[in-house]
Amino acid sequence: AQKITQTQPGMFVQEKExxxxxxxxxxxxxxxxxxxxxxxxxxxxxxxxYQGSYDQQNATEGRYSLNFQKARKSANLxxxxxxxxxxxxxxxxxxxxxxxxxxxxTFGDGTTLTVKP
Amino acid sequence: xxxxxxxxxxxxxxxxxxxxxxxxxMKGHSHVYWYRQLPEEGLKFMVYLQxxxxxxxxxxxxxxxxxxxxxxxxxxxxxxxxxRGDSAxxxxxxxxxxxVYNEQxxxxxxxxTVL
Numbered sequence: 001a002q003k004i005t006q007t008q009p010g011m012f013v014q015e016k017e018x019x020x021x022x023x024x025x026x027x028x029x030x031x032x033x034x035x036x037x038x039x040x041x042x043x044x045x046x047x048x049x050y051q052g053s054y055d056q057q058n059a060t061e062g063r064y065s066l067n068f069q070k071a072r073k074s075a076n077l078x079x080x081x082x083x084x085x086x087x088x089x090x091x092x093x094x095x096x097x098x099x100x101x102x103x104x105x106t107f108g109d110g111t112t113l114t115v116k117p
Numbered sequence: 118x119x120x121x122x123x124x125x126x127x128x129x130x131x132x133x134x135x136x137x138x139x140x141x142x143m144k145g146h147s148h149v150y151w152y153r154q155l156p157e158e159g160l161k162f163m164v165y166l167q168x169x170x171x172x173x174x175x176x177x178x179x180x181x182x183x184x185x186x187x188x189x190x191x192x193x194x195x196x197x198x199x200x201r202g203d204s205a206x207x208x209x210x211x212x213x214x215x216x217v218y219n220e221q222x223x224x225x226x227x228x229x230t231v232l
Contacts, residue, residue, distance in 0.1 A: 043225065043226055044223065044225050045223035047222060047223075050218055105152075107152075107159045
């Protein structure tokens with residue numbers, strides 16, 4: 001069975017500072033992808049970044065980077081230079097490769113990030 | 118280049134009625150996923166479909182819920198004889214299915230309220 005744990009229900013960060021949102025996972029699948037999504041108060045789910053389990057380098061997308069530590073089974077999201085528009089709920093998720101295990105999509109309970117001016 | 122479309126955006130039903138939620142995937146995407154999000158909670162996987170096939174329905178309640186993705190037309194999530202506990206946001210996502218790891222693109226969701 002797959003499991004995603006996000007231990008921070010809420011986080012605060014000062015505008016322009018960096019923040020790390022924690023995510024740990026558990027799976028018996030040898031190959032998997034880890035994903036982060038943002039859900040603003042408007043409710044839509046916005047894809048941010050993903051990391052494949054066999055990728056050698058940590059993924060980066062603009063101000064988002066994923067600190068992937070496979071041995072520790074962690075996939076933390078780092079947001080640099082926080083902006084007020086980053087205030088939202090953030091979800092860590094995982095599923096398998098080639099859609100064969102995509103049906104085992106698992107999401108964490110989310111972390112609410114509030115950026116202070 | 119339309120994204121994933123869901124309709125209706127808001128749906129109100131009385132207990133015992135049926136709810137039909139529609140999802141049109143992104144152009145070129147043949148894989149559809151349905152999720153349920155209860156207030157203040159994360160997303161819970163319900164079902165994964167490809168055209169005319171249910172691939173994984175391990176997250177679907179055994180009764181009253183069904184899903185389909187016909188050859189033509191949108192994917193439908195159907196909830197029969199709704200109860201108050203069915204009130205939630207239902208999200209549909211789609212992916213192309215042609216890469217090793219396929220990110221899922223989400224629709225805006227359907228907010229179901231059962232009175």
